[in-house]
Amino acid sequence: MTIEFFAGRYPYILIAVLLAIGLYGMTMKRNLLKKVIGMTIFQTAIYLFFIQGAFKQGATIPVYTEEFGTDPTLYMNPLPQVIVLTAIVVGVAITGVALSLLLVTYRRFGSLDEEVIIQSMRESA
């Protein structure tokens, strides 16, 4: 049972592992840059989830061809892929903003260590 369980679902297990790694990086790491890396891993896992969910063996792009006819099962579902494309654009924008915030933070505090920055903020307050 266990082998079949994993054989049928290994992409999803991989995605779950990636989600966990991303969340771990974002919550447990003290370095802000590593947190941002964790965030991108987390986001990538979500893209993979949509791609995996929409994957069909032997199907073609969703443009009508004579060869495949009108059978919908022979065509890929374009919607999840469109969602992923949009989500990637959103993700890139978020990463860009995060990196620029990192830069400003480093210039102001001279460190990317969360504890050091919090300490410095307490002292100045």
Place this chain on the structure above:
Amino acid sequence: MSQLPALIPTTLILAGLLSLLVGLRSLRAGHLIALTGTVVSFLVSVIGLLEVPSSGQPIRYALGGWIPPIGIEFVLDHLAAYMTTLVTGIGVLVLIYAPRSIRHESPGKAALTYPSMALLVAGLAGMSITGDLFNLYVFLEIAALAAYALLATGRRGGAFATLRYLLIGAVGGGFYLLGVGFIYFSVGSINMADVAARLPELLESRSVISGAVLMVLGLALKMGLFPLHFWMPDVYTNAPSSSAALIAPIMTKVSAYAIVRLMLDVFPPGFFTEALPIAATIGWMSAAGILFGSIIAIGQQDYRRMLAYSSVGQIAYVGLGIALANPIGLIGGLLHIVNHALMKGLLFLIGGAIQWRTGLVRIPDMVGLGKKMPWTMYAFVIAVLAMVGIPPTAGFFSKVYLMIGAVQADAWVWFAVIVLSSLLSAIYFFRMVEFVFRDVEGAEESADDSATGGVSADELRGAVAGEVPPSMFIPIAILSAAVILVGVFNFLIVRALLEPAVAPLLGG
């Protein structure tokens, strides 16, 4: 008429982009474009607000002419009209207020601030109006990105606090998106109405349940529900006043609204209360949040940090309304969205006015301000009365609805929490009122000493009799009037908009 829903976000997005291009050359023109776009969008929302209740039918708009289950759809119904009017209205007032405040607090950032404000309002209005689960995510992130840009420009720690908010926001958005994925792969649609029609057969499905939980969890992170609120105080404390005044009142509320939208219009009645303990979980988190926020707020010395903790408590009232899940309780929660937006917007604008005039941000330093800027302080008293919940201000009525809802649901603990938190907010706000109106010998002098941190005499010349200039005072005056008027006429809002909106709870 059918074009109305599309006009609300597109006008704002267009105005935001134009304002960015023009603003780099002429600041004044950039501001004017952003303001005009927001005003147009507000007027369109008001037309929708009048149109929808009179026809009783939502106005639907299919984007790009694609028929709804396939294409994206905007739906302007009672609740969406209510939210877009609030969001764009606050946007207009803050945009009127912003220029002077920004020049004082974050000079050189104005050219980018106005487009970001227009885009933030566009994102939030889009979230309110969309009829598509994935489109809601896109608007959520548009609003979030604009908010990060606005919040990061403030005091020294602003960028760091915003980065932490961004990480939380990314997790929240990510969970929501995963939830949409689960729903899509099990239901086969992301149009809200279509999902609602197909769901009843699939309620036992584990992936539908996971999807629902993930979506609500993501939105709860975005709305700052206790104990997921920890980013909020630092962010609001370090942000420029005008950004905080725009974001604090409406940003978290729209995420709360999205949860209400899922509960009412996507998932069948009873799914959040009986099939899953989602409502009860939100309720206990809210109850804890109300007490936590109110108690921590008492100890704060920084004006904006106090408001931030008070916000942690106040957003939880909306959470309680969701949790009660009976019509009266939910009406209370929804009414509190508007009430709290008006009160908290007012308080943040007043904070910005105090900072503009005197440079003060700490409450103990504000002794004797009542003499220095009396009109602003009268507005402050109105806001405080509303926060504590004294009739006839707006804050009173939403709490009454919530209390009646709690009684109907036999939720006596939550009832006690609502009463207790009113007393607690009386403690921290009346303490400040006492400071401000205290008549101290030499208060005049000490206040003048600290005025060096405030505006120069040159800038002050345009101000009214030692008060703030009209562009800052008029939004404050309008919000004060709104706090009282919404209180007095709350039954109109409830009857015309909220009662039809909560009808699905009655099993309709």
